[in-house]
Amino acid sequence: MKKNVLFVAVLAIALLFTNEMSAQKFAKLDKSPMDAAAYPSSYKESNKMVKVIYSRPQLKGRTVEKLAPAGKVWRTGANEAVEITFYKDVTFGGEVVKAGKYTLFTIPNENEWTVILSTAENVWGSYFYKEAEDVVRVKGAVSKSDELIEAFSIAFDGKDNDATMYFGFGNTIVTVPVKG
Template sequence: MKKRIFALAILMVAVLFSNEIVAQKFQPLDKSPMDAAAFPSSYRVSDKLVKVIYSRPQLKGRSVAKLAPAGKVWRTGANEAAEITFYKDAKFGGKDVKAGTYTLFTIPGDNEWTVILSTAKNVWGSYFYKDSEDVVRVTGKVSKSEKPIEAFSIAFDGEDNNATMYLGWGDTLVSVSVKG
């Protein structure tokens, strides 16, 4: 009898603690979910050249120009500014960049975008952007996408250690070379 009471007591304690774990409050899915893009893009390749972590705002009937106005510094996504990590020294848009993590800002334009790597860390938006923290500024070439892109997206394409980073949103594609 004592063994059964002891076993029942253990079971009740386990149920009590398991309810505490289940009672945790998790945040709902973000409206602009976080994503990552890397080169090489295969998750099975651990020897990466570059990776970007960013949030993906959606147009939802709005224009790119309204959400990322021409001539103004943009966080390159939503929420926290995008972060780009180079795992080895590289050429970004033809300019030398040391291995490390940087904040990725952009200045949209009609024919070209300025793409900025900054030393700023843990930045919400671009509200406190300082050009004194710029590492490099390069020109991103603008072209038109074949299909509209609802959610802001970043992708890489290339071979070996020669890649192109693409930023896509609406009918806009911006490309910047990345070479290891």
């Protein structure tokens, strides 16, 4: 009888523990999923010059100007501000930048965007942006896309140590040269 009671007690505790474990709540897919872009962009190339981690808001009938107002500091995506890592010293938009991890902000405008590298860390949005933490500010050239870019995107293209970083959103494409 004692063995049966002990067995039932152990079984009840095991079931409670199992239910506790299966009750774990996992977050649903984010509305602005996180993504990454790197140069070189080939997965076969492990010796990267730069990598960017960012979240991808979608227009969903809104305008770029609604999500990234002209003349105001923007987190350059959604959720956390963009994290950019340079694995070696580079020239970013014509300015020398030491290897390291930075936060990237932008100030959108019609003809050019100001692209900011900051020492800020672990920043949500641009709410706590401080100009005093700027490392460099460079100008990104603006061009227009014939096709609508629904989800904000960052990409790189180039050859050897001469690359271009692209921001694409709506019909706007912003370019910044990156040289290693």
